[in-house]
Amino acid sequence: MAEKWRLVYNPEGDAADMIAFPSALVEGRIAGKYMLSSESLPNTLIIQGFKRAGIIAGADVNIDKEAAKKQDLDVAKSARSGRGAPKSVGSMSLSDMMAKGSRKFKPKDVDPDKPAVLLYTSGTTGKPKGVILSHRNFITQAVEISDHYFKMDHKDTVIGVLPLFHVYGLANGLVPSMYFGCRLSLVPQYSPHHLLSNIEAVKATVLIAVPSMYMHLIQLARMRKSKIPKTMRISVSGGAPMPLKTLQEFEEVFETQISEGYGLTETTSAVCLNQSGKAYKEGSIGPPAPVIEMKVVDDDGKDLPNGEVGEIIIKGKVVTQGYWNMPEESAETIKDGWLHTGDLGYRDEDGFFFITDRKKDLIIRGGFNISPREVEELIYTHPKVQDVAVIGVPDKREREVVKAFVVTKEGEELSERDVLDFCVQNLAPYKVPKAIEFRESLPKNATGKILRKELRAGFVDDRLINKEDTKEAAE
Amino acid sequence: MKSETLVTLISEAAHSQKKRTALLFEGREISYSQLDETTSKVAGGLEHLGIKEGDRVAIMLPNIPEFVYAFFGIQKLGAVAVPFNTMYKGREIIHILNDCGARAIITLTNFANLINEVQSEVPSLEHVILTGERTLLFVEPDTTVSVQMVVGKDVFPDADEAFRITGNILLDALKELGVEDAWYNHRGAIRHNGKKIATILVSEIENLLVINSVLFIDDYDIDQFFKVVWVSPEIKDKVLEPMTSIQQITGSKPDMEAFKKAVAESAQKRLGIDLEVGELKRDELFGYQKQRSLSYKL
Numbered sequence: 001m002a003e004k005w006r007l008v009y010n011p012e013g014d015a016a017d018m019i020a021f022p023s024a025l026v027e028g029r030i031a032g033k034y035m036l037s038s039e040s041l042p043n044t045l046i047i048q049g050f051k052r053a054g055i056i057a058g059a060d061v062n063i064d065k066e067a068a069k070k071q072d073l074d075v076a077k078s079a080r081s082g083r084g085a086p087k088s089v090g091s092m093s094l095s096d097m098m099a100k101g102s103r104k105f106k107p108k109d110v111d112p113d114k115p116a117v118l119l120y121t122s123g124t125t126g127k128p129k130g131v132i133l134s135h136r137n138f139i140t141q142a143v144e145i146s147d148h149y150f151k152m153d154h155k156d157t158v159i160g161v162l163p164l165f166h167v168y169g170l171a172n173g174l175v176p177s178m179y180f181g182c183r184l185s186l187v188p189q190y191s192p193h194h195l196l197s198n199i200e201a202v203k204a205t206v207l208i209a210v211p212s213m214y215m216h217l218i219q220l221a222r223m224r225k226s227k228i229p230k231t232m233r234i235s236v237s238g239g240a241p242m243p244l245k246t247l248q249e250f251e252e253v254f255e256t257q258i259s260e261g262y263g264l265t266e267t268t269s270a271v272c273l274n275q276s277g278k279a280y281k282e283g284s285i286g287p288p289a290p291v292i293e294m295k296v297v298d299d300d301g302k303d304l305p306n307g308e309v310g311e312i313i314i315k316g317k318v319v320t321q322g323y324w325n326m327p328e329e330s331a332e333t334i335k336d337g338w339l340h341t342g343d344l345g346y347r348d349e350d351g352f353f354f355i356t357d358r359k360k361d362l363i364i365r366g367g368f369n370i371s372p373r374e375v376e377e378l379i380y381t382h383p384k385v386q387d388v389a390v391i392g393v394p395d396k397r398e399r400e401v402v403k404a405f406v407v408t409k410e411g412e413e414l415s416e417r418d419v420l421d422f423c424v425q426n427l428a429p430y431k432v433p434k435a436i437e438f439r440e441s442l443p444k445n446a447t448g449k450i451l452r453k454e455l456r457a458g459f460v461d462d463r464l465i466n467k468e469d470t471k472e473a474a475e
Numbered sequence: 476m477k478s479e480t481l482v483t484l485i486s487e488a489a490h491s492q493k494k495r496t497a498l499l500f501e502g503r504e505i506s507y508s509q510l511d512e513t514t515s516k517v518a519g520g521l522e523h524l525g526i527k528e529g530d531r532v533a534i535m536l537p538n539i540p541e542f543v544y545a546f547f548g549i550q551k552l553g554a555v556a557v558p559f560n561t562m563y564k565g566r567e568i569i570h571i572l573n574d575c576g577a578r579a580i581i582t583l584t585n586f587a588n589l590i591n592e593v594q595s596e597v598p599s600l601e602h603v604i605l606t607g608e609r610t611l612l613f614v615e616p617d618t619t620v621s622v623q624m625v626v627g628k629d630v631f632p633d634a635d636e637a638f639r640i641t642g643n644i645l646l647d648a649l650k651e652l653g654v655e656d657a658w659y660n661h662r663g664a665i666r667h668n669g670k671k672i673a674t675i676l677v678s679e680i681e682n683l684l685v686i687n688s689v690l691f692i693d694d695y696d697i698d699q700f701f702k703v704v705w706v707s708p709e710i711k712d713k714v715l716e717p718m719t720s721i722q723q724i725t726g727s728k729p730d731m732e733a734f735k736k737a738v739a740e741s742a743q744k745r746l747g748i749d750l751e752v753g754e755l756k757r758d759e760l761f762g763y764q765k766q767r768s769l770s771y772k773l
Contacts, residue, residue: 050615
């Protein structure tokens with residue numbers, strides 16, 4: 001005879017029922033087990049529909065209850081689950097894991113040149129590569145670069161709004177803050193309003209951010225007029241160049257000084273700084289930090305004189321030892337300790353560097369590298385796609401966005417929506433193309449290599465500050 | 476003596492800073508001493524799992540204190556931290572975890588589903604460590620329906636089977652309701668044309684399995700929910716994964732009775748059981764009332 005199960009049918013349930021039914025059943029069975037209750041509870045299937053709209057949320061989710069009331073939404077929150085709460089099969093909770101560790105754990109004795117972190121970044125080769133960063137790389141960044149430019153100590157409150165999984169937030173935010181005993185204010189969800197109120201609430205003295213955040217803060221401040229927090233002693237911008245106008249307005253409104261940094265994941269973040277009010281030149285990435293060697297070379301690796309454009313190469317204790325499990329790529333990128341950045345530029349007579357172009361096919365959006373190859377390879381797996389090419393193009397605000405040129409297979413129909421949905425399902429949002437253009441064919445050279453340059457009419461590099469732009473901004 | 480490595484960085488800092496604040500987060504203050512103790516426990520906990528110096532441990536977390544605990548806990552053990560973008564999707568995550576051979580991942584409870592889906596393709600990954608209570612689910616009349624189970628662990632040979640059989644029950648029911656070519660992804664969601672139509676999560680507690688699944692019978696008005704919920708972009712992005720519904724695929728939506736009938740029939744067949752409509756027992760009813768009032772009060 002088949003086992004009897006109970007069916008709980010609740011066609012007009014609500015959000016709280018989603019939590020209450022299973023918890024009550026679990027509680028009943030577990031309590032029953034211990035009380036040796038004679039009435040054993042059966043296996044149960046619960047089928048529910050809903051008569052009201054609602055939200056079921058974990059204890060840490062922030063919900064605006066007033067707004068929920070106005071929207072007529074129920075809000076059911078799970079109780080904070082202690083140890084022993086139901087957990088996803090095959091997983092454990094961090095707190096359960098920590099319970100097996102002792103607060104007296106003795107840190108291991110580790111060679112400073114051993115890998116401490118792998119940070120994955122997109123290159124030209126498609127899939128992201130793991131940049132190996134050692135303890136020494138991070139400590140050098142904190143002590144010999146960060147601290148060289150701005151001394152931070154326990155009196156400082158640093159805003160941690162940049163993602164900590166990115167080299168900039170990790171190597172210039174988290175590590176130096178902890179090293180120098182600062183207070184680090186973690187901001188997990190960026191919105192201009194959130195950031196500004198956090199700066200205000202914690203009386204931040206150090207802001208490490210990207211240009212778009214500085215722009216947003218100015219816009220907010222303009223609307224506010226009063227109550228602008230003026231506690232920030234140090235402001236650092238990186239990831240993309242900042243228009244001079246933004247820089248000047250921010251400095252004026254927030255009474256601070258902005259330094260613009262340049263660096264790569266492969267250099268554990270910053271290697272040069274263009275310091276407003278100190279050593280500053282418009283449009284430059286600044287001179288390298290004292291512990292960094294930086295020069296411009298031609299295709300044969302020969303040093304170029306001041307003013308001549310070539311590839312920028314970097315040497316110093318912040319340079320990675322290479323990519324994880326990729327000896328060939330590592331050897332190609334780092335030669336005799338010199339990291340080949342793929343950025344083209346020149347040095348002026350005062351030792352300031354300027355970037356003019358990018359040697360590699362790489363799209364950079366808000367400081368995140370995007371490999372056109374990776375996006376192409378993904379779209380190529382769509383069954384209705386014959387051919388595809390991906391390039392970076394400027395959007396209305398002259399920031400670089402991903403654009404895909406797609407050739408549909410003969411006899412198939414493919415819409416922009418189809419391609420976008422496919423990308424959204426498989427790629428991080430910043431890699432998803434902002435524009436799709438359908439073509440009959442793609443421009444190729446004799447060996448079948450796609451000629452991206454031909455697709456790139458009107459292309460502007462996101463990291464370049466155009467002389468025209470800055471002139472305009474200054475006027 | 477200042478630290479030369481990230482291994483000793485926090486203990487050195489705690490030595491000089493002591494009770495001074497290290498982290499500020501949503502009105503909470505975490506001192507250097509606390510941070511030192513917490514990261515020690517993470518290091519010890521990982522060591523207890525068999526993680527050794529040089530092993531790779533992935534971190535997929537937003538800027539919350541647990542990121543800092545995980546990061547410096549891994550460092551104290553001399554293991555290699557692999558923090559990566561919380562926006563990454565299935566195949567991006569698979570690539571990174573396989574490339575570095577991560578033995579463990581520390582991530583948000585919200586991403587349990589995502590990790591479940593990729594885990595079978597990442598042979599090196601032995602430990603999934605979850606933190607944060609940011610699960611988020613929306614329900615709406617005539618749009619969402621839920622199928623839940625509270626059953627003894629002996630019902631299924633293992634967790635994979637619990638996922639698979641639940642997946643098949645829902646697939647059968649969808650078929651009955653006119654959705655032909657949906658497919659079930661190992662330990663994950665049910666999709667149609669790549670778009671999600673149902674989600675399944677299997678949890679365990681003592682000798683019980685709790686299975687939660689939600690199906691979409693019509694398209695959500697998702698914006699109404701985000702007017703009142705504040706979540707980080709990576710969570711929002713996962714919630715907004717392209718979805719489809721029975722209505723979208725078949726042009727009509729079943730009423731509750733038809734849905735119940737389809738699910739119940741398929742469950743009886745797939746599980747070899749007899750289902751009988753029943754009420755909660757007295758003790759259960761008491762627990763149910765208590766849970767309801769608690770969840771609306773929190």
